[in-house]
Amino acid sequence: MKQSTSSWLLAVVLLSIVLPAAAWSNHALGTWQALSVVPEIQNAPSVAVESLGTFVSAEGRGLEQLLRQEEQWARTHVAFYPPRPDALAFHPGSSPAQQRQRFLGALRINPDAKLSLFLQTKPGAELNGQSALPWTEVTTLRRETSARRNIFLRLREGDRVALSDVVASASDEPDYGLDIGLWEDSGTLYGKRYGFGKLPFGNPALEFSSQAPFHMGFFHESAIVYKAAGFLQRTYPEYRIHLYRSLASYALRTGHPYWGWRFAGWALHYVQDLTQPYHATVLPGVSVPRMLWINTLDLLKFHAPKVRIIRLVSNRHLALENYQNCRMRAAYERHDMNDALLRAVRDTAADGNYPPYADDAARQVISSQAHAAADAADRTLERRLPAKFVSDPAYVVGETEVGLDLFVLVKTLPPTAQDDMTNLVAGLMRHFGEHSRSLVRSLLVAARS
Numbered sequence: 001m002k003q004s005t006s007s008w009l010l011a012v013v014l015l016s017i018v019l020p021a022a023a024w025s026n027h028a029l030g031t032w033q034a035l036s037v038v039p040e041i042q043n044a045p046s047v048a049v050e051s052l053g054t055f056v057s058a059e060g061r062g063l064e065q066l067l068r069q070e071e072q073w074a075r076t077h078v079a080f081y082p083p084r085p086d087a088l089a090f091h092p093g094s095s096p097a098q099q100r101q102r103f104l105g106a107l108r109i110n111p112d113a114k115l116s117l118f119l120q121t122k123p124g125a126e127l128n129g130q131s132a133l134p135w136t137e138v139t140t141l142r143r144e145t146s147a148r149r150n151i152f153l154r155l156r157e158g159d160r161v162a163l164s165d166v167v168a169s170a171s172d173e174p175d176y177g178l179d180i181g182l183w184e185d186s187g188t189l190y191g192k193r194y195g196f197g198k199l200p201f202g203n204p205a206l207e208f209s210s211q212a213p214f215h216m217g218f219f220h221e222s223a224i225v226y227k228a229a230g231f232l233q234r235t236y237p238e239y240r241i242h243l244y245r246s247l248a249s250y251a252l253r254t255g256h257p258y259w260g261w262r263f264a265g266w267a268l269h270y271v272q273d274l275t276q277p278y279h280a281t282v283l284p285g286v287s288v289p290r291m292l293w294i295n296t297l298d299l300l301k302f303h304a305p306k307v308r309i310i311r312l313v314s315n316r317h318l319a320l321e322n323y324q325n326c327r328m329r330a331a332y333e334r335h336d337m338n339d340a341l342l343r344a345v346r347d348t349a350a351d352g353n354y355p356p357y358a359d360d361a362a363r364q365v366i367s368s369q370a371h372a373a374a375d376a377a378d379r380t381l382e383r384r385l386p387a388k389f390v391s392d393p394a395y396v397v398g399e400t401e402v403g404l405d406l407f408v409l410v411k412t413l414p415p416t417a418q419d420d421m422t423n424l425v426a427g428l429m430r431h432f433g434e435h436s437r438s439l440v441r442s443l444l445v446a447a448r449s
């Protein structure tokens with residue numbers, strides 16, 4: 001088969017991929033644990049809540065300069081970066097509301113994002129008379145959102161809050177609609193202005209699918225995959241991480257700790273997403289020759305193998321996430337901080353083995369590690385979970401059975417299956433914790449300078 005023909009064939013299969021766009025269902029559950037072993041965070045004084053409008057109005061000139069530098073950095077360092085149209089550059093405006101809108105435009109995030117003043121509460125915690133905030137006031141998503149299971153607290157400007165709660169709550173926020181509808185073909189007015197081009201992969205008609213290219217990083221595929229399907233290189237977590245980390249550092253240096261740590265949480269989200277093997281590899285467990293073969297069959301009008309493989313990869317992705325989320329949530333609810341997954345996130349034994357956080361960490365360290373673990377993770381899920389969830393294309397995890405709890409189900413399996421699932425997810429959670437602390441420590445240095 002000639003190279004060009006095989007490339008074209010592969011592009012056909014990959015273009016039709018619609019992958020789940022959330023990596024870990026509730027990032028806060030992991031972030032609280034990861035930071036519980038960082039004394040500088042735990043012992044830090046509480047911070048005063050500030051609205052985004054107040055922050056942006058106070059720092060207009062500085063933000064103008066910072067965002068200009070950020071754009072330059074992204075154009076120079078982010079591969080396949082779609083430059084931000086100059087018309088979106090941030091300039092301090094007149095009214096606070098106007099400045100807020102300009103700021104969101106310069107970040108190229110959903111202008112309808114709620115960005116309310118809120119905290120997430122730990123599952124099983126008491127509200128103690130504090131006022132709850134409906135989930136509809138933190139997310140723009142309605143259907144595909146895990147936020148509806150969380151309890152949120154309403155904050156007001158001037159309230160004093162613990163730093164770890166700010167970071168943990170914010171680490172789940174990028175899944176609340178911030179990256180929805182940003183593409184030219186998303187059917188939104190702002191998508192037409194933002195200059196990101198068309199959705200690289202997935203289905204533009206599915207709302208949640210539009211955030212995937214910001215929350216995934218396909219940096220380690222084989223050369224033939226990129227040759228065939230260049231659009232897979234258009235994933236931008238590095239852009240988001242750098243932007244939010246720079247904003248965090250700026251806010252910390254200029255005396256706005258609440259926004260400093262909230263932006264830090266946003267940056268963490270994308271780092272944490274890249275620890276999910278299905279966010280760092282396009283089709284774990286599927287070799288390139290197999291992709292080509294399936295595609296050939298597809299072109300010969302045997303569509304079933306392609307539909308099957310995409311469904312199975314998607315189901316394993318969702319099964320991994322369901323197990324991790326249900327298990328960690330249950331541990332919080334019964335106040336069992338000794339659960340193996342929570343312990344793994346807090347495990348600092350290997351923290352010192354990594355170099356200090358650097359701009360290329362997302363690509364060279366974090367996603368590379370998750371990519372290396374992807375095939376083995378896929379195999380464990382396939383072998384250890386009941387066939388229905390991982391090998392039956394007629395079954396859709398999260399849809400066929402509402403309220404599926406794979407943690408409860410795995411407890412009924414033989415001990416080897418339970419152990420393998422624990423080891424698999426604990427290994428991933430260990431990396432989640434290590435990379436979260438690495439980024440946060442880099443900001444503690446910025447906060448002191």
Ligand SMILES: [Zn+2]
Pocket residue numbers: 021022023174175215269273
């Ligand atoms: Zn995400």
